Amino acid sequence: MSIYANGVRLLDETDKQPSNLLKGSSDFSGKWYKSDGDVINVSLSSSKDPNSNLSSIYNWSWGGICQPLAAYADEILTWGAYIKIDNPSGNGNLHVYAQSEKGNTGQLIKATVGNTTYNSLSNDSTIISYKANKSLDWVWITATFKMTQNVNKMMIRIENDAGASINIGSMIITKSYDLPQWYPNPLDANTNFLNLRAEIQALKSKLGGDKSPL
Numbered sequence: 001m002s003i004y005a006n007g008v009r010l011l012d013e014t015d016k017q018p019s020n021l022l023k024g025s026s027d028f029s030g031k032w033y034k035s036d037g038d039v040i041n042v043s044l045s046s047s048k049d050p051n052s053n054l055s056s057i058y059n060w061s062w063g064g065i066c067q068p069l070a071a072y073a074d075e076i077l078t079w080g081a082y083i084k085i086d087n088p089s090g091n092g093n094l095h096v097y098a099q100s101e102k103g104n105t106g107q108l109i110k111a112t113v114g115n116t117t118y119n120s121l122s123n124d125s126t127i128i129s130y131k132a133n134k135s136l137d138w139v140w141i142t143a144t145f146k147m148t149q150n151v152n153k154m155m156i157r158i159e160n161d162a163g164a165s166i167n168i169g170s171m172i173i174t175k176s177y178d179l180p181q182w183y184p185n186p187l188d189a190n191t192n193f194l195n196l197r198a199e200i201q202a203l204k205s206k207l208g209g210d211k212s213p214l
Contacts, residue, residue, distance in 0.1 A: 018174040020185040021077075022067050025171045027054035033065045033171070049082040049169030050138050051182055058158075058166045066155035069173065071098075071105060071147045078179040079156040080142040083128065084167040090132045092162025096143040097125040100154035106145030110177070114139045130164060138167075142179045 024032040028044050033056075042065060045057045058065060071077065079096055098106025111118045111127050127141055145156065156173055160166055170182035 018176040020183055021069055021173045021175070022171055023185045023187055025067075025182075026184055026188060027169075028056035029054065032067055045167055047084075047167055049084070049167070050140075051082070051170045053170045053182070055082070055084070055167045055169030058160060058168050065159075065168065065171070066157040067173075068153045068155055070152050071100075071154045072150050073147055075147040075175065076144065076177050077106065077147065077156065077173055078142055078144040078176050079158075079171070079173050080140065080179040080182065081158065081171040082138050082167075082169045082182075083136070083141055084138045085128075085130050085136040085164050086167070087135050088130050088132055088162070088164030090162050090164070092130055092160060092164050093126045094128040094130070094141075094166065095125040095159045095161065096127050096141075096156065097159075098145045098147070098154060098156050100151040102149060102151060105149055105151050105154045106147050106156070108143060109146050110142075110144040112140075112142045114141075130162075140181070144177055144179075 022032070024030045028042060033042065042056045042058050045055045047055050049055045056065075069077075077098070083094065096111075097104065097108065108125060109119070113128060127143055128136070130136060143156070147154075158168065158171075172179065172182045
């Protein structure tokens with residue numbers, strides 16, 4: 001459906017912002033990124049990414065950072081996050097891939113690193129290769145997958161195969177081909193609004209002001 005005014009298209013279904021499927025991804029203070037039984041070497045950082053979201057420090061681990069989701073064959077899912085690497089001690093690679101109990105469930109068809117797009121990937125999961133003692137400042141990266149089978153529980157995971165400590169922030173997954181930025185899961189946005197509303201009501205009560213509902 002499209003909306004027109006004086007013959008000019010103002011809005012179309014395709015203009016809608018796709019939903020962030022990851023809940024709680026504005027920071028790493030919870031356990032949303034862990035699957036049952038995973039031991040993941042992640043610690044909350046006081047460093048904020050360019051979106052002013054709290055980031056994590058992700059050390060070497062094959063545990064992966066993820067949130068389980070259902071997926072369907074031929075569906076397009078895109079993962080994104082801000083990445084920062086400070087003075088790595090050795091060479092290494094950052095991997096992003098789609099996996100379930102059935103094995104790999106998604107074909108990597110596109111990746112972006114900053115303003116550079118890679119379309120011919122031969123299904124390699126490597127998104128960034130880094131060199132010893134060469135830092136990488138915050139950069140927005142994405143990985144787009146075409147799902148190859150129906151699964152009730154799959155994960156788009158990020159993993160690091162060497163000893164670098166990597167800051168990661170503003171993780172997102174959407175059902176879309178392009179992902180230029182992060183935005184919160186709608187459930188998180190609703191929760192934040194309700195929390196703010198409660199805080200305002202409490203403040204008004206303390207000040208003895210109007211106690212009528214907002």
